[in-house]
Amino acid sequence: MLANLSIKNYALIDELNVSFTDGFTAITGETGAGKSILLGGLSLVLGKRADLSSLRDKDTKCIIEAEFRIDKYGLKSFFEDNDLDYEERTIVRREIQPSGKSRAFINDSPVTLDILTELGDSLIDVHSQHQTLRLADNDFQLKVIDALADNGKLLATYLDNLEGYRKTSKELEALIDFQREAIKEHDYNSFLLEELEAAPLKMGIQEELEERYEQLNNVSTILELLSKGYQLLNDDQVGVVNSLTELKQVSNRLSGFGSQYTDLNKRIQSVFIEIDDIAEELQRFQERAEADPQSLEETNTKLQQLYDLQKKHGAGDVSELLEIKEALSEKVSFTENLESDIQKKQELQSVQQKELDTLAESLSAQRKKVLPSLKKQLQDSLSSLGMPSATFKIEIYPSKEFKNNGKDALMFLFSANKGTDYGELKKVASGGELSRIMLTIKSILAKYEHLPTMMFDEIDTGVSGEISNKMGDIMNAMSETMQVFSITHLPQVASKGDHHFKVFKIEEGGTTHTKMKKLDPDERVRELAGMLGGKDLTDSAMAHARELLNF
Structure with a gap:
């Protein structure tokens, strides 16, 4: 869980320090106020490549620090493998020098960007409209199916055997070349x-x-x-x-x-x-x-x-x-003696291949069992999000190649309307439809596996009021088992948050600054009313805002 975020000398931010708790946090602000700046700063501390243009003051270093509570993430082995001190409250820091040199730290130990990125992937899942492209990736689709099938242990065993098989195959190839x-x-x-x-x-x-x-x-x-x-x-x-x-x-x-x-x-x-x-x-x-x-x-x-x-x-x-x-x-x-050695390797490879085939078949059988449930959950959820005719055609069939997740090939097709042909998601679904499908899939995943903190970045763009209300309900339900953030421009989504932060700009001494604050109940009503009716806070807008908040 993201507990605290501190940003110094980044873009329009002089200095920002904000604390978060669990549950569902909504982040709002006018267009251009700096919501994307906030997300950009967070991305840097998660391993994104640095850019000198990020520095507000070109003569002062930029420091971004995030504190995470990681006691439930099962990351001790990661810290041991990378010779890092494990702390349940782990601090990740990124520094960008005026020279352009960047440094990264985990609990004050210097690390490479690759290590920082690996840890970041386990801490926060940033979901933007661009990320919906992952929906068309078979590996991602199989990950969803495996979550429902509870294939975690079986996949781990398969991967261990696959590693041994690949090692034997590599050694056999080297022996044959040497011979x-x-x-x-x-x-x-x-x-x-x-x-x-x-x-x-x-x-x-x-x-x-x-x-x-x-x-x-x-x-x-x-x-x-x-x-x-x-x-x-x-x-x-x-x-x-x-x-x-x-x-x-x-x-x-x-x-x-x-x-x-x-x-x-x-x-x-x-x-x-x-x-x-x-x-x-x-x-x-x-x-x-x-x-x-x-x-x-x-x-x-x-x-x-x-x-x-x-x-x-x-x-x-x-x-x-x-x-x-x-x-x-x-x-x-x-x-x-090479011929004898080669024969022994071939025999070992054959045994390992049979074991892998057995495990791959078990994975495939488990996956096929949960397909009806997955299709039903997807279609029911999308129906509540304004896509009542959305249907999926999901088929699993064997391939010849051993992959990291088995030997299955997957056909994952979608149709948004009755009477229309099925097609690949990226070809037949609109941006708004992809956003709703991704939200649905993430909500399903949250039921079956412990996901990291989820950050939705304007996933509700192009969505109507009633549907955005349902999307807010889904995010709120997800927050019962995980920390959820939503950067949103819709009052219906923002009203579902357990906490509400506003990003805004001020001018001081002829310079623009981005700030962020947690809204109290009255401020929250005014913020939602402004999102509903503009700068003029009418009585009806205020009343509507209170209604959304159940005040």
């Missing part, structure tokens, strides 16, 4: 993988092969050096082993002359053992080292294979080749 492209690369990737699998790839293999290659390729030099080393140790005349043998004998004799010589003897004995072992090791290396052209060729082949693969794949070492091999293996494996 189409992957098949083109599969053979090449398999060839590359086979090459890598045939290579001796393991960590440290390159260093091992390079070391072996160096040994095999330089075997003659290695044998020569080993031989020389052995000779240096074992030469009969100057070999190190012979010299150490003599040194060992000397140290043995010395060890008998004191403990200090014993330690020295141990050290010399240790050196002798190490040198003797080295000599034996050199001899063993000599015996094992031999030219092996075949091993050399095999080692060189393996090394060249590694070098070629590194060059081919732009790899710096074997570890990078192993990573490339793993990636290729995954690609090849994924491609080979």
